Amino acid sequence: MKNARTYQFATKPSIVSTAVSVGPLEKQSPFRPHFDHVYEDERFGEDSNEKGHATLIEDTCKLAIMKGGFQATDIDLFLAGDLVNQMTPTNFAARELATPFMGMFSACATSISSLITASFFLETNQMERILFGSASQHNAVERQFRYPIEYGAQKPPTGQWTVTGAGFGILSQYQRDKPYVHSATIGQVVDCECKDPLDMGSAMAPAAFDTIQQHLSQNKGTSYDFVMTGDLGKNGSAILQELIRTSGVSSYLVDKYRDAGAEFYGNNEKFLSGGSGAGCSASVYYGPIYAELLKKQWKKILLVATGALLSPLSFQQGETIPCIAHAVELTME
């Protein structure tokens, strides 16, 4: 049986530039120094949350293009997605960018699934520059999945706060002083029969564990500076660490494990279990983590973004929450 989930990229596609923008609440994040732009208006100057979401994506993409010294016409493909119905914010941003576009949906794992797809496309040597990433806007996503913003429902301690943020990068042919995609593992849907949409961390942890296990089994002997999941939150991280500990698989990872969602807002209790959303993993991976890689602070890291593949309708129909996790191994020589 052929292992069809972990792949190595011989051409070593490199992330040549990135840009991260966030909303006003994300000012509180310990990652703030590495965010390119912090907006004061959560609607980014537009009159609705969804329109603001589109503007956020458009502005961040343009910034990534400019930081790389390119023009929009240099971009061969735009691969991105978000959490709103039919991904209209990304669609509308793509209209403004006027680049070839393929929308991607992997819930909160889109930040990495778009990077994996971009890496494969570049391996074909038929494209030169691909713009990838994802974003989320708190109000638009809450409206899509949960209750009106001003509704006074009490959130449990396992709840998470959707980050208003966008993280985009440009993937190109190998460049010596940039981090490159060494290998990746494509996720498979894992359903542990969790039903609580206010506790996504628990639902996504098994998917992250499955993908990490798969990647490590295909990369025996590789040592990582750390493994970072996208948005398991404080609760989900604890569960993942327990799964790793009890399984005996590379338990050294338990010490070298980080989670973007758990760290995003620091220890502020107002944000309950931590940050979540497509923009959470994207803004951390392509902001502070990318900056640290450029400075050669890390040599080899494993980024595992997780996504909960539910809809408000599936939840109302009594369905469980199936989840997925995609992993990318970034190397900086």
Add this chain to the structure above:
Amino acid sequence: MDAKSFQQTVDKIAPKRPVLKNCLKAFLTGGIICGIGQLISFFYMYFFPFTERTSSNPTVSTIIFITMLLTGFGVYKKIGQFGGAGSAVPVTGFGNAMVSAAIEHKSEGFILGVGSNIFKLAGSVIVYGVFSAFIVALIKTILVQMGVINW
């Protein structure tokens, strides 16, 4: 890994809602809201010709108006996160459900947005409230006709 053993891991690790603390906070919040309501009632009875029975009308209107302001200013959700059921059960919770839905859907206009969606959260309360009132009235009518009870 099977679902059952995973659920056990989750139950062991995931933080539980602090039920007793939440009950006390809800008790405090609900009590204070009702206390304020009683004060408003006394206000109407003292300064206007309302009796104890008829003062409930302006009292409820005033409380809903205050809830509307608090929701609009983003204060009510903080009360809700603290008090839980204590803020949701009194009429303030109903008012908040309607006003928050109205605010949310203003971007789709007044007819398709606000008009259709204002009862998004409160609709169930109204439907089942009316329905159960109908059932109870039916039962009472039957019992009165049978002579078991009087009106």
Add this chain to the structure above:
Amino acid sequence: MMKKLTTISCVLLLLSACSGKPQIQTYHAKDDKQEIETFKNAFKDSENLDEASGVFFDHQLVVSLQVKPFSKLRKEKITKSFEKEMKTLFPDHEVFVSSDLKITWELNKIIEKKPNEDELKKDLDEIQSLAKEET
């Protein structure tokens, strides 16, 4: 020390709610001492009332009661039973009993004001129409 204080204050609070005779106020247009005495005796020993007020005028008797908090569940029953009692004690009077707080306030205002006959008639009619309001 703190625990003792709280237990003592709890006990005292409970006791204050449990016992305590009702405070009775009356006003008689013609100052008939006997009718006032009969009225007072009817309420004197009641365990359920905080206060009772009555105004006598021209074969009309308007009574207002305030029921103790713990007995509020049976407020209607208590009011009805006192109404019956008043009707038997004063068979030639038109009796009206209410347990509404506003009525109590208004009636107590009248008792303090001690108005003359014309004003008294007007005030009593106002009270009764107020009590009849439905919404």
